[in-house]
Amino acid sequence: MSETAPSVAHQHQFDDASQQREAGHFGMWVFLCTEVLFFGGMFTGYTVYRSLYPAAFAGASGHLNLLIGTVNTGVLILSSLTMALAVHASQTGRKKTLMICLVLTMLLGTVFLGLKGTEYAHKFEEHYVPGPSFHYQGPDAGHAELFFSFYFAMTGMHAVHMIIGLGLLAVLLVMAKKGRFTEQYHNPVVVAGLYWHFVDIIWIFLYPLLYLAGVRR
Secondary structure (H helix, E strand, O other), rough: OOHHHHHHOOOOOOOOOOHHHHHHHHHHHHHHHHHHHHHHHHHHHHHHHHOOOOHHHHHHHOOOHHHHHHHHHHHHHHHHHHHHHHHHHHOOOOOOHHHHHHHHHHHHHHHHHHHHHHHHHHHHOOOOOOOOOOOOOOOOOOHHHHHHHHHHHHHHHHHHHHHHHHHHHHHHHHHHOOOOOOOOEEEEEHHHHHHHHHHHHHHHHHHHHHHHHOOOO
């Protein structure tokens, strides 16, 4: 009981554990709202320029690896499932299941980043990275470079958020191993789950915007 007792008690600034839990949820939702504004700016910029140069953006999108993008989409959807199972396990006091689901979520996140890194490497080899070495055949090279600028900025920031999420899950795994979570105290897992689902949702928007822009109907 010595390991779990500190986790059950609420901090002195809260009246009870319920208020502390609600404050944690509210804080995460406020943070996620700021993240929506952050990514929303990039989404808006991309949408505006795509409407101005549809042919160039469609052509540049055709040079992305649709297979990797599709597989990564499935990987993240599966990771959302394992994260949801981890939250449920923490709420029902199943320590072993919680740890397994956290590990699976981390593995899926690592697979996503590995595939994304492979795709980035291919773009470097093909000279599709915006800058002095950028090379794109065709009359729309300048606008294609703009597409790839959005591509690297948006997917790069998403990858940063994924890495942060993996760090959070690693901390949760250590805490779970120490028996810190119980049916009465599991708020950190719930809050981290909200963050992870948000990162997954961002990718659900990135996938069609970037990878399907050049797919012919």
